[in-house]
Amino acid sequence: MELASAHGHRGQIPWRGLLLTASLLTSWSAPTTAQVTIEAVPPNVTENKNVLLLVHNLPQTLRVFYWYKGTTTDGKNEIARFITSINMSKMGPAFSGRETIYSNGSLFFQRVTKKDEGAYTLFMLDQKFDRTVMSVRFSVHPSLLTSWSPPTTAQVTVEAVPPNVTENKNVLLLVHNLPQALRVFYWYKGTTTDGKNEIARFITSSNKILLGPEHSGREIIYSNGSLFFQRVTKKDEGAYTLFMLDQKFDRTVMPVRFSVHPEKHH
Ligand SMILES: *[C@@H]1O[C@H](CO)[C@@H](O)[C@H](O)[C@H]1NC(C)=O
Ligand SMILES: *[C@@H]1O[C@H](CO)[C@@H](O)[C@H](O)[C@H]1NC(C)=O
Ligand SMILES: *[C@@H]1O[C@H](CO)[C@@H](O)[C@H](O)[C@H]1NC(C)=O
Ligand SMILES: *[C@@H]1O[C@H](CO)[C@@H](O)[C@H](O)[C@H]1NC(C)=O
Ligand SMILES: *[C@@H]1O[C@H](CO)[C@@H](O)[C@H](O)[C@H]1NC(C)=O
Numbered sequence: 001m002e003l004a005s006a007h008g009h010r011g012q013i014p015w016r017g018l019l020l021t022a023s024l025l026t027s028w029s030a031p032t033t034a035q036v037t038i039e040a041v042p043p044n045v046t047e048n049k050n051v052l053l054l055v056h057n058l059p060q061t062l063r064v065f066y067w068y069k070g071t072t073t074d075g076k077n078e079i080a081r082f083i084t085s086i087n088m089s090k091m092g093p094a095f096s097g098r099e100t101i102y103s104n105g106s107l108f109f110q111r112v113t114k115k116d117e118g119a120y121t122l123f124m125l126d127q128k129f130d131r132t133v134m135s136v137r138f139s140v141h142p143s144l145l146t147s148w149s150p151p152t153t154a155q156v157t158v159e160a161v162p163p164n165v166t167e168n169k170n171v172l173l174l175v176h177n178l179p180q181a182l183r184v185f186y187w188y189k190g191t192t193t194d195g196k197n198e199i200a201r202f203i204t205s206s207n208k209i210l211l212g213p214e215h216s217g218r219e220i221i222y223s224n225g226s227l228f229f230q231r232v233t234k235k236d237e238g239a240y241t242l243f244m245l246d247q248k249f250d251r252t253v254m255p256v257r258f259s260v261h262p263e264k265h266h
Pocket of ligand 3: 087
């Protein structure tokens, strides 16, 4: 016990501590030290709120630790790792953009969705490359405000409001349930997502809007995904395509269309 505290104060190891270090090394990773435990705070989190996977008594002598989604430690399920020797984190393929890994072992999740519910696994490697694996889980329940909508797969949908608009009036291409963790989304005129058909894009990470060659000066792109058209003409009638890229660069394409009819003249 005395040695554990001597070890904790680097550079201040008393001579007595040095003498005892040799015998200590052999029993170093013996499970006599305080047991690692993980808890989800809170264990049952409201959708769109945050949760912390809190690690107690993370061993001091780790080389690296990894967080995985699920209970298997396959490479494709890796959210992030923390390399202790260089004090650096690295994101894995299962990183959604909403997780933060801390040097103390904990993993912080922002704006959880129902899909985040389930098990997570912490995998630790010590100086002798001995492995320790621990899992934790949390539930996600819908918030009261949104409990009227299906709580599970909130599918992204697009509708034109109105679908049949009078010439010179406005139309909104309204996006419901835009995924939270997008890198970027684009709006295109027509059904092909060629660069020359781009109206505008929204870069989520930097909150930046870039206009494309098809931007007529009458369209406004919103951070919630929607595209607002002002003073439509007959030539605006037809199909439009929303193209989304998530953190893993997975693509989702959603078409929508509206008609334009002439103003009534009396
Ligand atoms: C989580 O909390 C909600 C709201 O209090 C409750 O309806 C649900 O049963 C809880 N789920 C679990 C797994 O505890
Ligand atoms: C680890 O760090 C996070 C972020 O600073 C903090 O919220 C959490 O309480 C820390 N965990 C422990 C066990 O100290
Ligand atoms: C690791 O990096 C964090 C954040 O930059 C810093 O607070 C901490 O002191 C560093 N630890 C070591 C051992 O270098
Ligand atoms: C749009 O509305 C106009 C006027 O009500 C109607 O004449 C026309 O048929 C409608 N077009 C479509 C495609 O629904
Ligand atoms: C997106 O923002 C626009 C402009 O503020 C608004 O009209 C529209 O209702 C919003 N869409 C959703 C789904 O909230």
